[in-house]
Amino acid sequence: MMPRILLITRNLPPLVGGMERLNWHMAEELSKQANVHIIGPSGAAALKPEASTLSEAPLKPLPLFLLLTFIKGLWITLRWKPDVILAGSGLTAPIAWLLSRLCGARSAAYLHGFDITVNHNLYRWLWRPTFKKLDQIIVNSTPTQNLAIAAGVSQNNISIVYPGVSLPEASQSxxxxxxxxxxxxxxxxxxxxxxxxxxxxxxxxxxxxxxxxxxxxxxxxxxxxxxxxxxxxxxxxxxxxxxxxxxxxxxxxxxxxxxxxxxxxxxxxxxxxxxxxxxxxxxxxxxxxxxxxxxxxxxxxxxxxxxxxxxxxxxxxxxxxxxxxxxxxxxxxxxxxxxxxxxxxxxxxxxxxxxxxxxxxxxxxxxxxxxxxxxxxxxx
CATH class of the missing domain: 3.40.50.2000 (Glycogen Phosphorylase B;)
Incomplete structure (x- = not known):
């Protein structure tokens, strides 16, 4: 039986940027050997990887996105019972951790440097401590790994997975x-x-x-x-x-x-x-x-x-x-x-x-x- 993965992220196309490309490819690659359900921003369903399923939450305002993402995630978790709940960035890490506790799934987050260094009191009080509770932290570079360790994450729970690239099949004419x-x-x-x-x-x-x-x-x-x-x-x-x-x-x-x-x-x-x-x-x-x-x-x-x-x-x-x-x-x-x-x-x-x-x-x-x-x- 293929493992079930719930990916929760605010960073997906149609938003444009490196994190958006990375999360899209994360879903696509995981879909090759797992059943992947994504919770993402409005508009993402039309552009999702073909083999995945996606539920949308409004991008703005941020508190509404987080609230509806948690509610949708709770419904999916209780009915679908995923094996892994993965946060696409530090923003959704607390949701991934809470939901994983309800169903016994493994919890993980893919962190970028800014996920760890955000200079905001509420984020530092509520979000950052969550990183130490997750079963697995995945980081995008050696310096980000060092930031995670400095934030109290055990090095034994950290894996470096570098972002990827689409290799051109041929040069342009x-x-x-x-x-x-x-x-x-x-x-x-x-x-x-x-x-x-x-x-x-x-x-x-x-x-x-x-x-x-x-x-x-x-x-x-x-x-x-x-x-x-x-x-x-x-x-x-x-x-x-x-x-x-x-x-x-x-x-x-x-x-x-x-x-x-x-x-x-x-x-x-x-x-x-x-x-x-x-x-x-x-x-x-x-x-x-x-x-x-x-x-x-x-x-x-x-x-x-x-x-x-x-x-x-x-x-x-x-x-x-x-x-x-x-x-x-x-x-x-x-x-x-x-x-x-x-x-x-x-x-x-x-x-x-x-x-x-x-x-x-x-x-x-x-x-x-x-x-x-x-x-x-x-x-x-």
Whole structure:
């Protein structure tokens, strides 16, 4: 008989972000060898993995989401009797723990760095103690494991399962890449790519202020292409608006060297953007209460043969391999970041095949295998 898993999460498409992709793939991979029922946000049922079942709760307001999620979870738990109740993030960990106590299921949560470091009194009083009570804690990187241990979780109860990546079956055609460049005025340009939500932690405004002018001075054809926008439904993350980044660029004289493309969810178009670029810049800032848990976008860039230049902070140290998929530099050292970005533009090192080889270790299939091992689910 296949094991039954109840996955409870607020982070699923149609919301956009790394946590949303991870939770979707978590459900998909588990569905291959388990019966998976998900409780997720409104709109998620239409986009769920095919083999799973999903019950919706309204995304906002947050207290209503948590209340209805618990009620739905209680109904499902008492009728369905799951073997494992898994929280997709720290937010739903208390619900997973409470429900598991009612039916004798194993309880687990997949934690990101921010799940542990949230600077909110109620969260620290009610949520964080729950992590120590769960049967299993799964974390997304070595630094997140260290945060969990510092929060009192036993190392014996922690497993590291790195987020995965979709490996492209083939490269995009030269014609598609040329059309993409022409559409966005990038023909003949050296493309610096940034992909992700525009939060304070991502540090894009500081990059524009302290690194981009030096890069443009050395490489006048350099253009920063930004894919993403400020999050609308994120909990806790402070944002940087496109307007504030543009104002900084205007002040620094590099406004003509930035293109904002907004959110791109089309997989082919996003792959084209990665393969059209020359370097992926990842200037994550070190913010103690808001660490970067992993850095999935660096693995995605590598999967398309694109090297990353990044600050060595948080889980980025696990997502970028020195000389194989990119370069890690001392945090906040924008001079070094500028110099290394220029170097990559001139040398094309690391090579695309090296980046792809590194990314292959993070295929979603491997993620699924490691996740099942962490949860004690038999793999056929």
């Amino acid at each position: 030269a014609k598609s890449i040329a059309a993409f460049k022409e559409q966005h005025g990038l023909t003949g340009k050296k493309i610096l790519l940034s992909v992700g939500r525009l939060t304070t932690r991502k540090g894009l405004r500081e990059f524009v202020e302290q690194a981009l002018p030096n890069i443009v001075k050395a490489e006048p054809d350099a253009v920063l292409v930004v894919i993403g926008e400020a999050p609308k439904n994120s909990l806790g993350a402070s944002i940087q608006t496109i307007e504030s980044i543009q104002a900084q660029a205007e002040h620094c004289g590099v406004v003509d060297h930035i293109r904002f493309l907004g959110v791109i969810t089309d997989k082919v178009l996003l792959a084209t953007a990665y393969e059209a670029a020359d370097v992926h810049v990842f200037p994550i800032r070190h913010i103690p209460d808001d660490p970067e848990g992993f850095g999935m976008v660096a693995i995605e860039a590598a999967a398309h043969g694109l090297p990353t230049v990044a600050f060595a902070t948080g889980g980025v140290v696990d997502a970028v391999s020195e000389n194989l998929s990119g370069t890690l530099l001392p945090s906040e050292n924008y001079t070094a970041l500028s110099e290394q970005t220029i170097k990559v533009l001139h040398t094309n090192i690391p090579a695309p095949h090296s980046c792809r080889d590194f990314a292959a270790k993070f295929a979603w299939k491997k993620f699924g295998e490691n996740l099942k091992d962490a949860l004690g689910i038999y793999r056929a």
